[in-house]
Structure formats: structure tokens, C-alpha cells
Amino acid sequence: MEPEINSKRLKTLLDGINAFGRVKHGGFNRTGFSDADMAVRDWFAREMEADGLIVGRDGANSVFGRYGSADAPAIMVGSHLDTVVSGGAFDGALGVAVALECVRAMKEAGFAPAHPIEVAATSEEEGRFGGMLGSQTIAGLVTRDWLESAADADGVLLTDAMRAQGLEPKAILSSARPKGSVRAFLELHIEQGPVLEREAIAIGLPEGATGIVNLHVRLTGIANHSGTTPMDMRADAFAGLAEIAVQIPDMIAASGSDDARITIGKVELVPNHPHTIPGEAVFTVIIRDAREDVMRGLQARITEVAGAVARKHGLSLYIEENSFIAPVAFDASLIDMLEAEARRLGLPARRMISGAGHDAQTMTALCPSAMIFVPSRNGISHAPEEHSDWADIEKGAQLMLAALIRLSAG
Ligand SMILES: [Zn+2]
Numbered sequence: 001m002e003p004e005i006n007s008k009r010l011k012t013l014l015d016g017i018n019a020f021g022r023v024k025h026g027g028f029n030r031t032g033f034s035d036a037d038m039a040v041r042d043w044f045a046r047e048m049e050a051d052g053l054i055v056g057r058d059g060a061n062s063v064f065g066r067y068g069s070a071d072a073p074a075i076m077v078g079s080h081l082d083t084v085v086s087g088g089a090f091d092g093a094l095g096v097a098v099a100l101e102c103v104r105a106m107k108e109a110g111f112a113p114a115h116p117i118e119v120a121a122t123s124e125e126e127g128r129f130g131g132m133l134g135s136q137t138i139a140g141l142v143t144r145d146w147l148e149s150a151a152d153a154d155g156v157l158l159t160d161a162m163r164a165q166g167l168e169p170k171a172i173l174s175s176a177r178p179k180g181s182v183r184a185f186l187e188l189h190i191e192q193g194p195v196l197e198r199e200a201i202a203i204g205l206p207e208g209a210t211g212i213v214n215l216h217v218r219l220t221g222i223a224n225h226s227g228t229t230p231m232d233m234r235a236d237a238f239a240g241l242a243e244i245a246v247q248i249p250d251m252i253a254a255s256g257s258d259d260a261r262i263t264i265g266k267v268e269l270v271p272n273h274p275h276t277i278p279g280e281a282v283f284t285v286i287i288r289d290a291r292e293d294v295m296r297g298l299q300a301r302i303t304e305v306a307g308a309v310a311r312k313h314g315l316s317l318y319i320e321e322n323s324f325i326a327p328v329a330f331d332a333s334l335i336d337m338l339e340a341e342a343r344r345l346g347l348p349a350r351r352m353i354s355g356a357g358h359d360a361q362t363m364t365a366l367c368p369s370a371m372i373f374v375p376s377r378n379g380i381s382h383a384p385e386e387h388s389d390w391a392d393i394e395k396g397a398q399l400m401l402a403a404l405i406r407l408s409a410g
Pocket residue numbers: 080091092125189
């Protein structure tokens with residue numbers, strides 16, 4: 001008997017997860033270390049115990065359920081159970097539910113894996129405290145300094161939030177999995193973008209996740225009366241900003257790639273008054289691409305353009321790199337295997353790049369990792385409207401099951 005995904009059982013499991021943190025007017029609140037987040041983990045652990053898995057937790061309160069040998073290196077599969085505030089029903093929860101359904105399907109068919117399979121429900125992926133705590137803990141990337149200083153947007157310390165739930169934060173520092181103890185990590189996740197839906201393809205295979213350069217830019221001109229200052233005698237900081245912004249498509253065309261994105265998402269004008277020429281424009285520029293050399297090329301290009309625009313408008317320019325997150329490549333042979341399995345199952349799949357952050361990219365620090373994306377309706381995520389069609393979810397789950405059978409067969 002071949003293991004097969006039981007769609008009804010999978011849906012019941014996802015509904016079970018989403019019984020926790022449900023908000024009356026729509027959406028779900030299971031932010032990291034909230035009461036709902038704690039409760040869903042207890043429930044999920046009990047589900048896995050009832051399935052006869054070897055269930056445990058680590059210092060970050062990620063929950064694990066192992067099918068097969070207790071100590072041999074495992075193939076880990078899963079995603080996160082926490083949500084953003086007013087999050088949707090699929091982000092994270094779907095990947096956890098699919099992981100356990102794959103194991104249930106194997107058990108039901110009497111399939112005994114040569115390499116154990118470990119279902120993982122990671123904690124605090126959505127970054128309430130500014131990281132991806134669950135997968136960073138597994139991969140051994142959490143430092144003592146960060147752990148002690150991490151706080152949420154309301155100033156609540158991570159250590160206090162954990163202690164309030166009876167958890168000891170220091171346990172995080174001794175929860176790293178040893179190198180070699182995880183053979184591979186696979187994560188099914190919703191795309192959170194519009195590409196798969198637009199192309200009517202059920203499965204996306206991310207080759208990597210984009211990196212991020214965060215630039216802080218200030219253009220300084222002269223604030224002055226909007227009526228008395230002739231147009232040719234102004235040093236208008238907003239005019240400079242606008243001229244930079246309008247050149248973004250050309251910069252991408254000249255120095256970017258299909259995956260490149262440049263966004264000016266936060267702008268402050270000084271003094272920001274209708275009758276005053278803006279004397280200062282302070283703004284962010286976020287550059288994303290899947291390749292570091294492309295990101296650096298775009299950074300050089302925007303610096304050059306901003307310099308030329310500043311000279312033209314009589315402005316002074318200050319530009320500083322706030323942060324840099326390197327792009328991550330998923331494991332090429334895992335992607336090839338997923339693509340081959342999709343072809344064998346007759347499931348149309350498309351390689352792509354993930355524009356959002358996921359546990360799988362953190363896990364590349366520990367073991368070969370890869371992902372399966374399923375389409376998001378209208379590309380919407382992190383909102384109550386988040387939705388994926390059940391027909392697509394079934395295809396993604398079938399592919400995950402096939403991949404786990406391949407990887408665990410020895
Ligand atoms: Zn997610």
C-alpha cells in the first residue's frame with residue numbers, strides 16, 4: 001500500500017491548529033509566546049503523542065515529533081505555528097499540518113522510514129522579537145547578547161515574555177542541534193505573492209531567498225516660503241527625492257535582475273508643511289535581490305543617481321547602510337529532487353525566488369534545505385483574507401510526501 005495524503009484529515013488538522021488564537025472579527029493572533037501560541041503547541045504535541053511519535057520540545061519551545069529511530073540523523077519537515085497580529089489561516093500553520101499529515105499517511109500505509117522523519121513546529125518565526133527564534137535556535141545561531149536584549153515593538157523583553165510563560169530563556173543557548181544530526185530540512189509554505197496564481201501553477205520551488213540592503217538617506221536643501229521663492233532658486237529636498245524615485249525602474253533595468261526590488265517605503269519631509277519648500281527629505285531605500293553582486297550593483301547605482309540628483313538640485317546628500325542581510329540559496333540537489341518528483345507525479349512546478357523570509361533559509365546554516373510553495377489567492381498574506389485553494393494544497397502535500405519517501409528510504 002502506497003502512502004497517500006488524506007485531504008480531509010489534513011483539513012481537520014489545520015482547522016484544529018486554527019481553533020487557537022481566532023479573532024472575532026477575522027484572522028488569528030498567535031504571536032510568539034502569547035497564551036494562544038503556548039496553547040496551540042500543547043495541543044499539537046498531544047496530537048503527535050496520540051499518533052505514537054516521539055514528542056519533545058527545545059529551549060525555544062519549538063515542538064518536535066519523531067517517526068522512526070530516536071537518535072539517528074533525521075529528515076526534518078515543518079514550519080511555524082505562530083502568526084503575526086491578525087494573521088491568516090495558512091502562513092506557517094499549513095506547513096506544520098502538511099508535515100504531520102505526511103507522517104500519518106506513512107504510518108497508515110505501514111511505511112517504515114530508514115531515516116527517521118521529524119515533524120517540527122517552530123516557535124517565533126514571525127519576528128515579534130526581531131528574529132526567527134525557533135529555527136535560529138535549532139541551527140545554533142542565537143547569541144547570548146541578542147537573547148538578553150531582544151524586545152518586541154512594545155518594549156517587552158523576549159526573556160520576560162518567556163519567563164511569564166514558565167520558560168527559561170537560557171535553555172535556548174544549549175538547544176542547537178549538532179551538525180550532522182539533521183540530514184535535510186523541508187518546508188511547505190504559502191507563496192505570499194501573486195506569481196503562482198497568475199501563472200496557474202500549483203507548485204513553486206524556491207531556489208533561494210532574497211537578501212536585503214536597508215539604506216538610510218537624507219537630502220538636505222533649504223526650507224523656504226513656497227510663494228516668494230522662484231522655481232529656479234529652490235533647493236527642494238522633495239524634488240530631489242521624487243527624481244530619484246522616478247529613476248528606480250531604469251536602475252532595475254540597467255543593473256537589476258527579474259528578482260530585483262527597490263522600495264522607498266518610509267519618507268519624512270521637514271518641516272512637512274503645505275506652504276513651505278521641504279528643506280529635508282529623510283527616507284529609506286530597501287534593495288532586494290537573490291544575488292549579492294546584483295544587490296551591491298543596485299546600491300552603487302542608487303548612490304550614484306542620488307549624488308547626481310543632489311548636485312542638480314543644490315542639495316547635500318547623506319547615505320548610510322543601515323543593515324545588510326545576505327541572500328540565501330536553497331540546496332540544488334534537493335530542488336532537483338523536488339522537481340523530478342513533481343514531474344513524476346504530473347504536477348506542474350515552477351522554480352522561483354522567495355521574496356519573504358522563512359525558517360528554511362535559517363536552516364541552511366545547519367543542513368541542506370528546500371521549500372515547496374503553494375499559491376496565495378490574490379497574493380495576499382499576513383491578513384485575514386489570506387487563502388490558498390484546497391486543490392493546490394493537496395498537490396503541494398502530495399509532493400512533500402513523495403519527497404519525504406525518497407529522502408527517508410535510505
Ligand atoms: Zn510563514
